Amino acid sequence: MEHYTMNLTLKVWRQKNKNDRGGFITYKVKDISSEMSFLEMFDVLNERLIEESEEPIAFDHDCREGICGMCSMYINGRPHGPWEGTTTCQLHMRAFKDGDTIVVEPWRANSFPVIKDLIVDRTSFDRIIQAGGFISVNTGNAVDGNSIPIEKAKADDSFAAAACIGCGACVAACKNSSAMLFVSAKVSHLALLPQGEPEKKTRVLNMIAQMDKEGFGGCTNTGACEAVCPKEISLDNIARLNQEFIGASVKTGK
Amino acid sequence: MLNSKIPAGPLENKWKNYKATCKLVNPANKRKMEIIVVGTGLAGASAAASLGELGYKVKAYCFQDSPRRAHSIAAQGGINAAKNYQNDGDSVFRLFYDTIKGGDYRSREGNVYRLAEVSASIIDQCVAQGVPFAREYGGLLSNRSFGGTQVQRTFYAAGQTGQQLLIGAYQALERQVALGNVTMYSRHEMLDLVTIDGKARGIICRNLITGELERHFGHAVLLCSGGYGNVFYLSTNAMGCNVTAAWKAHKKGAYFGNPCFTQIHPTCIPVTGDHQSKLTLMSESLRNDGRIWVPKKQGDSRKAKDIPEDERDYYLERRYPAFGNLVPRDVASRAAKERCDAGYGVGSSRQAVFLDYAAAIERYGKIEAGKQAMDHADHDTIVKMGKDVVKEKYGNLFDMYEKITGENPYEVPMRIYPAVHYTMGGLWVNYELMTNIPGLYCLGEANFSDHGANRLGASALMQGLADGYFVIPYTIGNYLADEIRTAAIPTDHPAFAETENKVKDRINSLMNIKGNRSVESFHKRLGKIMWDKCGMARNAQGLKEAVEEIRALKNEFWSDVKIPGGINELNPELDKANRVADFIELGELMCLDALDRNESCGGHFREEFQTEEGEALRQDDKYMFVSAWEYKGDNKWDLHKEELNYEVVKPSQRSYK
Amino acid sequence: MSVRALFLCPNLQISSTTMTWKHIFTSSIGKKLVMGLSGLFLITFLIIHAGVNACIWAFDHGEMFNKAAHFMGSTVVVRIIEIGLFAGFFVHIIQGYVLEVQNRSTRKIGYEVKMGNKGSKWYSRSMGLLGTLILLFLILHIYHFWTPSRLGGLWNIKPLQPVSYEGGKEIHNLYAEMIAVFSDNLLVVVIYILGCISLAFHLLHGFQSAFRTLGLHNQKFVPLVKGTGAAFAIIVSVVFALMPISIYLKWVD
Ligand SMILES: Cc1cc2nc3c(=O)[nH]c(=O)nc-3n(C[C@H](O)[C@H](O)[C@H](O)COP(=O)(O)OP(=O)(O)OC[C@H]3O[C@@H](n4cnc5c(N)ncnc54)[C@H](O)[C@@H]3O)c2cc1C
Ligand code: SF4
Numbered sequence A: 001m002e003h004y005t006m007n008l009t010l011k012v013w014r015q016k017n018k019n020d021r022g023g024f025i026t027y028k029v030k031d032i033s034s035e036m037s038f039l040e041m042f043d044v045l046n047e048r049l050i051e052e053s054e055e056p057i058a059f060d061h062d063c064r065e066g067i068c069g070m071c072s073m074y075i076n077g078r079p080h081g082p083w084e085g086t087t088t089c090q091l092h093m094r095a096f097k098d099g100d101t102i103v104v105e106p107w108r109a110n111s112f113p114v115i116k117d118l119i120v121d122r123t124s125f126d127r128i129i130q131a132g133g134f135i136s137v138n139t140g141n142a143v144d145g146n147s148i149p150i151e152k153a154k155a156d157d158s159f160a161a162a163a164c165i166g167c168g169a170c171v172a173a174c175k176n177s178s179a180m181l182f183v184s185a186k187v188s189h190l191a192l193l194p195q196g197e198p199e200k201k202t203r204v205l206n207m208i209a210q211m212d213k214e215g216f217g218g219c220t221n222t223g224a225c226e227a228v229c230p231k232e233i234s235l236d237n238i239a240r241l242n243q244e245f246i247g248a249s250v251k252t253g254k
Numbered sequence B: 001m002l003n004s005k006i007p008a009g010p011l012e013n014k015w016k017n018y019k020a021t022c023k024l025v026n027p028a029n030k031r032k033m034e035i036i037v038v039g040t041g042l043a044g045a046s047a048a049a050s051l052g053e054l055g056y057k058v059k060a061y062c063f064q065d066s067p068r069r070a071h072s073i074a075a076q077g078g079i080n081a082a083k084n085y086q087n088d089g090d091s092v093f094r095l096f097y098d099t100i101k102g103g104d105y106r107s108r109e110g111n112v113y114r115l116a117e118v119s120a121s122i123i124d125q126c127v128a129q130g131v132p133f134a135r136e137y138g139g140l141l142s143n144r145s146f147g148g149t150q151v152q153r154t155f156y157a158a159g160q161t162g163q164q165l166l167i168g169a170y171q172a173l174e175r176q177v178a179l180g181n182v183t184m185y186s187r188h189e190m191l192d193l194v195t196i197d198g199k200a201r202g203i204i205c206r207n208l209i210t211g212e213l214e215r216h217f218g219h220a221v222l223l224c225s226g227g228y229g230n231v232f233y234l235s236t237n238a239m240g241c242n243v244t245a246a247w248k249a250h251k252k253g254a255y256f257g258n259p260c261f262t263q264i265h266p267t268c269i270p271v272t273g274d275h276q277s278k279l280t281l282m283s284e285s286l287r288n289d290g291r292i293w294v295p296k297k298q299g300d301s302r303k304a305k306d307i308p309e310d311e312r313d314y315y316l317e318r319r320y321p322a323f324g325n326l327v328p329r330d331v332a333s334r335a336a337k338e339r340c341d342a343g344y345g346v347g348s349s350r351q352a353v354f355l356d357y358a359a360a361i362e363r364y365g366k367i368e369a370g371k372q373a374m375d376h377a378d379h380d381t382i383v384k385m386g387k388d389v390v391k392e393k394y395g396n397l398f399d400m401y402e403k404i405t406g407e408n409p410y411e412v413p414m415r416i417y418p419a420v421h422y423t424m425g426g427l428w429v430n431y432e433l434m435t436n437i438p439g440l441y442c443l444g445e446a447n448f449s450d451h452g453a454n455r456l457g458a459s460a461l462m463q464g465l466a467d468g469y470f471v472i473p474y475t476i477g478n479y480l481a482d483e484i485r486t487a488a489i490p491t492d493h494p495a496f497a498e499t500e501n502k503v504k505d506r507i508n509s510l511m512n513i514k515g516n517r518s519v520e521s522f523h524k525r526l527g528k529i530m531w532d533k534c535g536m537a538r539n540a541q542g543l544k545e546a547v548e549e550i551r552a553l554k555n556e557f558w559s560d561v562k563i564p565g566g567i568n569e570l571n572p573e574l575d576k577a578n579r580v581a582d583f584i585e586l587g588e589l590m591c592l593d594a595l596d597r598n599e600s601c602g603g604h605f606r607e608e609f610q611t612e613e614g615e616a617l618r619q620d621d622k623y624m625f626v627s628a629w630e631y632k633g634d635n636k637w638d639l640h641k642e643e644l645n646y647e648v649v650k651p652s653q654r655s656y657k
Numbered sequence C: 001m002s003v004r005a006l007f008l009c010p011n012l013q014i015s016s017t018t019m020t021w022k023h024i025f026t027s028s029i030g031k032k033l034v035m036g037l038s039g040l041f042l043i044t045f046l047i048i049h050a051g052v053n054a055c056i057w058a059f060d061h062g063e064m065f066n067k068a069a070h071f072m073g074s075t076v077v078v079r080i081i082e083i084g085l086f087a088g089f090f091v092h093i094i095q096g097y098v099l100e101v102q103n104r105s106t107r108k109i110g111y112e113v114k115m116g117n118k119g120s121k122w123y124s125r126s127m128g129l130l131g132t133l134i135l136l137f138l139i140l141h142i143y144h145f146w147t148p149s150r151l152g153g154l155w156n157i158k159p160l161q162p163v164s165y166e167g168g169k170e171i172h173n174l175y176a177e178m179i180a181v182f183s184d185n186l187l188v189v190v191i192y193i194l195g196c197i198s199l200a201f202h203l204l205h206g207f208q209s210a211f212r213t214l215g216l217h218n219q220k221f222v223p224l225v226k227g228t229g230a231a232f233a234i235i236v237s238v239v240f241a242l243m244p245i246s247i248y249l250k251w252v253d
């Protein structure tokens, strides 16, 4: 792989706190190596800002391995930037070239209010899980793991849905700010397993009710969420969610 | 003398007897008992959920925005359990034995046996929660092998085992939050421990959004705050991993056990330059199928594919024929370092070795061809089929490698180098996981743990969940049963006020330094000292220098650090400064501990103590103990020793040949 | 579950017993279910309508077409279905607008750089706009044909001319009306064609989306439905568009 360095113009959303109006500030960065990760490029900029006695740009990140779901930047009109199936932290600078202008914004949705700069509040996702995204089994009650055989294909599908990292890119990408891909990933993960069967109905009804209460929009099947999801969670999960919801509604409605 | 409170009796009965005789708290009283759980990784989330289920009033804390993001999420390879589903001779005893041996005979028999005993229940519990472990076509659970063992006992979910286990624990936790049994405080960082009459009674934490300091009371406090590998700046740990919670407890009197025992993982993506902010692990499971090699010629700069087979040195297979590429981590890491130091390294930095999948791809391809009765498949077809198999097994790891390096590991061998990965050291705890401060417990990677001087792969997840799901629910009752008469202490108690003031003062003094250097620059310098002098190989001379350098660095930090922003707002630089200040102090203790331990064992390799073949040389007669350090004020520590008694296993020189 | 837990966590209150129809249809999925079902209902209507339209290519001076059209208005059953049809339109339109407004309000502050077509098709994001165009077209269309054929003679509405075949009963000569409307009015023809194009894109997304909303996720059927949807969207719209074109260009007389 050939390495190169580049000079870039960054336009970054800065907002002091929740109540501040915020706006874009432009920065020039020099000698960025193509081997850096996108966040390392931000580290370089932040170090410079500190040197210049300015406040560094606040952004969420932790694992920098694409798995914790903390990083969340909307880069040049796409959540997590230009690479498919990639989180912001795994995006590397070889995706850009010398002279590029990069616009960086926070996730935008009423249900994800900005806390500071590029950091948003995603606790609504936790509350959706609280509404039913679990299997009610207390510690110590379990039977032997192999006493519940599960068809491999189903286990694999369940795993693929469970791979969701709760980053919220799906919401950020959706024109309706719908959290349906996130919710469907959890509903599918659990509904596909026999262990999830007993609570199947209440789970989906309660999770959807909570999602609505949090102010996320409805799904219109545009597929933007699937396209930007770093874990490539399939749109099929949303269809499965619909099916689960309809089934549960019909069977439990008065 | 330290009392580890290991129950008497034969190894197999210790835990059984303990459970049968420990004190219990009745349900009505449980409702009145408040428990603080700092950290919601595997250890913390499982503990908080289980204690909530039991009816305790739990308060849980994490510095991320959600408990689901704890560093445990990043664990890739798998979790061990003595299930013997593969019929390959595994048993509780064998898992126990492997762990003791893997830890180079520096862990407690009683604890490790208990760990092996409860390991099977962990898998059952996780399956019941809906953790989608990998399965065979028959619908049963699948296993893979990991370093340091000769059986297949590792359960996994592709390369995302930690994620799936944590999501399971997180969901159990959120369920308890919904039921009102657990109150979750995310984006909160514990900055000090409150003790009253010698007992742990609460914490002071900072609301990371508003900057406000908060006081929280608990009848007991559980620290599940993870490992401190980030003291090296570069490590495979998440950026936020820190020692602060444990360190604050240490300064309040909790002993720090074996601080110098650090695990360097052999297979990580090498450093590319000064901008490097963290290192990425390539799961140990890759050593199952990958072969590690360097050129036989020094300074060979040919491309891997241009180096013929007979000019390659598969040095692990050569040196350790019995375990080959699956030797334990410490052994594999040192072997890589040895080759690179001797001038055989590859890549532009020469600080890397090859991890090659060509042979595995061909082998799997042939098996596939066999399965499909394609006896005369040509080479390309075989390779293609082999790649598909490898993709199914390790696809996400290969993708990750490609994203970071821009190289396609299906085509060219990966370049890897050891990196700091795990800390076996941590707060000293007894059999009940209680530190020497009554009511203060420590679980998961944060305690000095069951792994001795080296942890075997897939055992950290096991330990974290064992601690949280199956140990603490019993042992905490034994303490709280005597606390039922203690009413909740109001947080205007002078001890809370005093501790909060101290925290406030420290934050103020940090902010008022207004120096010239960023927190990051100090962290980098600390990391370099630690890596160079207290890393994969250590010697007395270097360690002494390191202690001096760290002390100087500490002075410089406290006079020249520059923290922009304010106190009463979200301020990541201030958070980092708090953590780095603690890392600096810890670094000093680690070097002192390494200096004190005149032997090589597990991850602690003192160059003065090695066999002629370069293997670690223990000094069992002198160092068969846990070093538990007591803080005695700036730069001063007292050493307490906990003797290790081996009643069942006979320590011998570890051999993987 | 304890009372306290219920109190602390109101979201757990929707247990299986309180899930009423209202809950179902006011939830986000329920709302799109309404869109999907009404949409599918309208799709069945399109099939019939396109079938009737196709009768003009019998080249019999509109006899078959007029008979078919007459049948569509003659029996009580069909009349009742027609009411259902209006209800379907009504629900689809109202719910569509409600959803559009609600969904748009979920992001008060928008992006500087829009996502645009990165990840989704423009028409899937423009169902409201396309629907509106179709609605405008629909109003014109109703004014042109439905009004005179159903309400002709009432108030001041000009009735359609009568025609009778083989001495049978007199029926409306809708065909003649069509010739009159389209023969030399280019503007109307163009509006009709634009309406049909809007319909095509609306269906291109709507058809498969309706099935998805109903829960279709089987990998064998999803491509099938997508393919059918695309074919349907194109065929139906082309059939509709060809009618004014055929008349304007005098392919039929
Ligand atoms: C890349 C990688 C791969 C790994 N793979 C494996 C594997 O395959 N198998 C295996 O067995 N092990 C593996 N490990 C090791 C294992 O993941 C960890 O040891 C284990 O997950 C630690 O869990 P924990 O619960 O103790 O701590 P963590 O998961 O680190 O959680 C710490 C928690 O404490 C909180 N916290 C910390 N400080 C504070 C504070 N001051 N105030 C409030 N909250 C605080 C954090 O927010 C977090 O919630 C791997 C480790 C790494 C780095
Ligand atoms: S579904 Fe994908 S985009 Fe949405 S939260 Fe999960 S991982 Fe992120």
Ligand code: FES
Residues within 6 Å of the ligand: A060, A061, A062, A063, A064, A065, A066, A067, A068, A069, A070, A071, A087, A088, A089, A090
């Ligand atoms: S920082 Fe964890 S996913 Fe990006």
